[in-house]
Amino acid sequence: MPDSTFPVQADLRPDLAIREVRTTIVDVPTVRRHKLSNTAVTAQGYVIVELRLENGVTGIGEAATLGGPRWAEESVEAIKANIDAYLAPAILGQPADRIEAAGARLDAAAKRNNAAKGAIESALFDALGKTLGVPAAALLGGVVRDRVPVLWTLASGDPAQEIEEAQGKLERRLHDTFKVKVGAQEPAADMARLRRLAAALEGRARLVVDANQAWGRPVALRCLAEMAEMGVALVEQPVPAEDLTGLAALRARSAVPLMADECVFSAADMLEVARRDAADVVSLKLVKHGGLRALQRVAGIAEAAGIGLYGGCLLESSVGAAAHLHAFAGLRALEWGCEHFGPQILVEDLVTEPLRFEDFHIHLPAGPGLGVTLDQDKLHRFARR
Ligand code: MUC
Numbered sequence: 001m002p003d004s005t006f007p008v009q010a011d012l013r014p015d016l017a018i019r020e021v022r023t024t025i026v027d028v029p030t031v032r033r034h035k036l037s038n039t040a041v042t043a044q045g046y047v048i049v050e051l052r053l054e055n056g057v058t059g060i061g062e063a064a065t066l067g068g069p070r071w072a073e074e075s076v077e078a079i080k081a082n083i084d085a086y087l088a089p090a091i092l093g094q095p096a097d098r099i100e101a102a103g104a105r106l107d108a109a110a111k112r113n114n115a116a117k118g119a120i121e122s123a124l125f126d127a128l129g130k131t132l133g134v135p136a137a138a139l140l141g142g143v144v145r146d147r148v149p150v151l152w153t154l155a156s157g158d159p160a161q162e163i164e165e166a167q168g169k170l171e172r173r174l175h176d177t178f179k180v181k182v183g184a185q186e187p188a189a190d191m192a193r194l195r196r197l198a199a200a201l202e203g204r205a206r207l208v209v210d211a212n213q214a215w216g217r218p219v220a221l222r223c224l225a226e227m228a229e230m231g232v233a234l235v236e237q238p239v240p241a242e243d244l245t246g247l248a249a250l251r252a253r254s255a256v257p258l259m260a261d262e263c264v265f266s267a268a269d270m271l272e273v274a275r276r277d278a279a280d281v282v283s284l285k286l287v288k289h290g291g292l293r294a295l296q297r298v299a300g301i302a303e304a305a306g307i308g309l310y311g312g313c314l315l316e317s318s319v320g321a322a323a324h325l326h327a328f329a330g331l332r333a334l335e336w337g338c339e340h341f342g343p344q345i346l347v348e349d350l351v352t353e354p355l356r357f358e359d360f361h362i363h364l365p366a367g368p369g370l371g372v373t374l375d376q377d378k379l380h381r382f383a384r385r
C-alpha cells in the first residue's frame, strides 16, 4: 500500500536507508513508590529503540509504560514483540527523511501500538537530525521556546512525606507546581490529604490533581467543588476515559478547569472532546498519540477549539523526555507547562548527560537530533535478562 500511495522515487539517498532497528526492555527503579488510582510502580519499564541508518548514524527513542499494561494497553513485552515482528520490518530499507511515509507504513503494519510507534518515530527524528546536524525541533518547525515550566508529581499517598518532598523541590527551585495523584484511596481520605497539602504549600505552590479515571460522576462533582474551594488549579481525567458525556457535564458545572488525558489518544479523540466541549486543557503524550507529528496534529485540533495545551508524560527517562521537549518547543502556546519530571524520579537516568532542571523549568537539550546520548553501560545494566 504505501509504495503506491507514496510513489516518490526521485533523489532517494541510499545512505539514509534504515538498516537495523534494535529493541531493549529496561527496568529502572524509582526513588520512591509512585502510586496512581489503578497501579503503583517502584520501577519504570521502557523499551529503548536504537535505529541505525546505512550511514552508520544511530537514532534513539523510548516507549514508556506504567505498571505493565495498566495505564494504557501496551506493556514493554508487547511493545518489543510488535516492533520486532511487525513495525521494524515495515520500515527497514526505507529512507529516514520520509518520516510521514514511514508513519503510514507503521500504521498499515499495526493498529494503535502508539507507544511503540512513538519510540520508532523519535529514533527516526534523532537519526535524521544527527545526520543533517540539526536538532529534531528544527525538523518539526523550529523552536518558539527552549525551556518549559515543569511540575513534580506527589504520589506516595502519605501527606507528611509529600509535604516534605514538595518543600525540598521548592527550596531547590526545581518545581513550584505539584500534581497530586488521587483515587488510590477513598475520596474523603484524598480530600483530607489535599487539604493538608494545600494548607502547607499555600502561597508558595500551585496544585494540580490527577484522578486517573477513578471517580464516578457524583463523587467527581462533590470533589470538584471541594477542590475549587482549596484553590486547585486544574483537575485531570476525573472520570473514566469512555465517559465523555460525564466529563462534559462536570466541566459545565466545575469552577476548576478540567484536563483530558486518557480520553485523548488519536486526533479523532481530540476532535470528539472538542465537539462535546468536554475539556479545558489536553495532556499531550507520545505514548498516546504515536509520534511527534501526531502530537502536533492533536495540538492543532486543540488550539483550533480553544483548548489549552499541557505537556504530559509517562515517567519517561531523559530519552523520552527529550523527544517530547523537541515537540513542545515548537508549539506556539503551551499554556500549562509540562510534567517531564521523569528523569528525576529514576535512581539513574539512561543518558550520559541528563536533562537540565533549573529555575522551575526543564531545558531543551542542545545538539543535533534529540540532543541526548544513550549511556550504553546503563542500558546494559538495566536491561531485562
Ligand atoms: C498520567 O496519568 O498523567 C504521569 C505522571 C504521573 O505521575 O503519572 C503519569 C500518567
Ligand code: MG
Pocket (backbone or CB within 6 Å): 210, 212, 236, 237, 261, 262, 283
Ligand atoms: Mg494523567
